[in-house]
Amino acid sequence: xxxxxxxxxxxxxxxxxxxxxxxxxxxxxxxxxxxxxxxxxxxxxxxxxxxxxxxxxxxxxxxxxxxxxxxxxxxxxxxxxxxxxxxxxxxxxxxxxxxxxxxxxxxxxxxxxxxxxxxxxxxxxxxxxxxxxxxxxxxxxxxxxxxxxxxxxxxxxxxxxxxxxxxxxxxxxxxxxxxxxxxxxxxxxxxxxxxxxxxxxxxxxxxxxxxxxxxxxxxxxxxxxxxxxxxxxxxxxxxxxxxxxxxxxxxxxxxxxxxxxxxxxxxxxxxxxxxxxxxxxxxxxxxxxxxxxxx
Amino acid sequence: xxxxxxxxxxxxxxxxxxxxxxxxxxxxxxxxxxxxxxxxxxxxxxxxxxxxxxxxxxxxxxxxxxxxxxxxxxxxxxxxxxxxxxxxxxxxxxxxxxxxxxxxxxxxxxxxxxxxxxxxxxxxxxxxxxxxxxxxxxxxxxxxxxxxxxxxxxxxxxxxxxxxxxxxxxxxxxxxxxxxxxxxxxxxxxxxxxxxxxxxxxxxxx
Numbered sequence: 281x282x283x284x285x286x287x288x289x290x291x292x293x294x295x296x297x298x299x300x301x302x303x304x305x306x307x308x309x310x311x312x313x314x315x316x317x318x319x320x321x322x323x324x325x326x327x328x329x330x331x332x333x334x335x336x337x338x339x340x341x342x343x344x345x346x347x348x349x350x351x352x353x354x355x356x357x358x359x360x361x362x363x364x365x366x367x368x369x370x371x372x373x374x375x376x377x378x379x380x381x382x383x384x385x386x387x388x389x390x391x392x393x394x395x396x397x398x399x400x401x402x403x404x405x406x407x408x409x410x411x412x413x414x415x416x417x418x419x420x421x422x423x424x425x426x427x428x429x430x431x432x433x434x435x436x437x438x439x440x441x442x443x444x445x446x447x448x449x450x451x452x453x454x455x456x457x458x459x460x461x462x463x464x465x466x467x468x469x470x471x472x473x474x475x476x477x478x479x480x481x482x483x484x485x486x487x488x489x490x491x492x493x494x495x496x497x498x499x500x501x502x503x504x505x506x507x508x509x510x511x512x513x514x515x516x517x518x519x520x521x522x523x524x525x526x527x528x529x530x531x532x533x534x535x536x537x538x539x540x541x542x543x544x545x546x547x548x549x550x551x552x553x554x555x556x557x558x559x560x561x562x563x564x565x566x567x568x569x570x571x572x573x574x575x
Numbered sequence: 576x577x578x579x580x581x582x583x584x585x586x587x588x589x590x591x592x593x594x595x596x597x598x599x600x601x602x603x604x605x606x607x608x609x610x611x612x613x614x615x616x617x618x619x620x621x622x623x624x625x626x627x628x629x630x631x632x633x634x635x636x637x638x639x640x641x642x643x644x645x646x647x648x649x650x651x652x653x654x655x656x657x658x659x660x661x662x663x664x665x666x667x668x669x670x671x672x673x674x675x676x677x678x679x680x681x682x683x684x685x686x687x688x689x690x691x692x693x694x695x696x697x698x699x700x701x702x703x704x705x706x707x708x709x710x711x712x713x714x715x716x717x718x719x720x721x722x723x724x725x726x727x728x729x730x731x732x733x734x735x736x737x738x739x740x741x742x743x744x745x746x747x748x749x750x751x752x753x754x755x756x757x758x759x760x761x762x763x764x765x766x767x768x769x770x771x772x773x774x775x776x777x778x779x780x781x
Contacts, residue, residue, distance in 0.1 A: 293614040293617060294614060295614055295615070388726075390612075390614075390617070391617070391626055392614055392617060411626040411627045411630045412627060412631075413630050413712070414710075414712040415611075417712075418719070418723055427712060524720075524723050526720075526723040526726075526727050527723055527726075529727060530727040530730055534731070535730070536613065538612075539612075539615065541738060542737050542741070545742065549741060552672070552745075552749070553745075553748070556674040557674065558749060558751050559671075559676070559750045560751045561752060561763070561765045561768075561769045565765050565769045566765045568765075568768070569763075569764050569765045569768065572764075573581070
């Protein structure tokens with residue numbers, strides 16, 4: 281942590297600057313959907329490295345297992361069978377945190393330092409400071425964080441920030457048998473993606489492209505998609521995601537303004553008292569009552 | 576505990592207790608809620624045993640406030656029906672705030688300002704309860720759009736409500752002889768004649 285603490289770009293619920301001296305490079309994980317075979321080795325590697333064990337679930341008739349992300353499953357493969365131009369396609373997407381450059385979770389979190397964004401782009405939860413309010417879930421445009429039923433804290437993929445901090449690639453990248461997951465500088469990954477997209481286009485996937493949505497400032501987990509024009513085909517991957525306007529309004533300038541308004545009501549009251557004086561019963565009315573009593 | 580047998584009874588013991596439950600739960604809610612509202616207020620959660628406890632306790636206190644507010648609302652709504660006299664009062668409210676209440680129209684048990692506040696707080700409390708349920712993750716799991724609307728409404732209405740309660744409390748401090756009505760339920764005849772002459776006539780027959 282002492283070294284990593286120098287590499288924090290932003291922390292949740294903090295209105296002053298984080299450490300800005302060092303400038304490490306931005307990293308990215310590139311998931312090439314077109315070369316993924318859905319073997320789930322990445323899921324296993326994730327659970328091994330991060331010491332997570334999701335309960336053994338039930339087969340629901342499709343390959344998805346576990347069926348959803350959870351505090352014990354930070355990445356899951358989502359399988360969808362799609363018919364495009366009379367051809368069945370089996371689209372498999374490794375779902376998990378996208379590590380947005382403009383993270384909705386961090387923006388929403390009320391607990392100082394419970395969510396941090398490293399300068400290399402990784403968005404990490406510091407569960408020690410998590411208070412379990414679920415605001416990160418409310419703020420996330422990708423529906424990623426999960427609140428643990430056991431301890432009430434929020435969990436999600438850390439992009440193996442511990443491994444990356446010591447120069448290793450994330451566990452899922454290390455284990456992928458087809459090389460569908462790559463890791464490196466964001467610049468290198470963007471270049472690699474461009475080569476893959478070119479290859480896919482030459483094979484007839486005209487709409488192949490890189491998924492690095494600008495609406496959230498770009499992401500540090502990117503996809504190469506054969507149908508980049510229709511990301512929803514991949515188990516509902518959002519097209520043009522961005523932080524909900526309701527969340528931006530909730531966490532934007534409105535709060536400092538509301539704080540100012542509340543403070544001015546309190547101060548206004550105080551100065552009203554000081555300038556206008558108390559509202560007391562007039563001497564006249566008091567005398568009328570005293571006269572009644574004397575009778 | 577009768578100070579002056581001629582004092583006028585404004586609130587029964589049960590009404591006073593009801594008001595105090597609402598008041599205390601409001602204070603607890605405002606302090607714990609503000610701690611999540613903006614980082615500047617985050618240290619307030621220490622009053623509740625830390626941020627996690629503040630997060631756990633806040634909604635339960637909210638339930639207490641919603642229920643006790645509903646009871647007080649049902650008890651007093653008939654007395655708070657707006658009349659033309661109240662509108663006239665509200666139109667002249669700035670004169671009173673400026674320190675001159677000589678031209679204020681005669682008021683019953685509650686004046687136009689109190690009535691307006693009563694209904695505004697009723698609307699706020701309704702919105703706070705509904706939005707609070709939407710975002711109470713320990714028990715409820717609503718659609719994400721509803722939850723997003725919930726957090727927005729909860730924060731916005733809370734700040735309006737804190738402002739209105741501040742005015743409510745200040746009015747009681749400003750108008751001398753009012754706070755005792757909340758403590759032991761009575762007011763002096765002079766107070767009633769000055770501020771609520773209609774009510775004064777009604778209860779004294781003068």
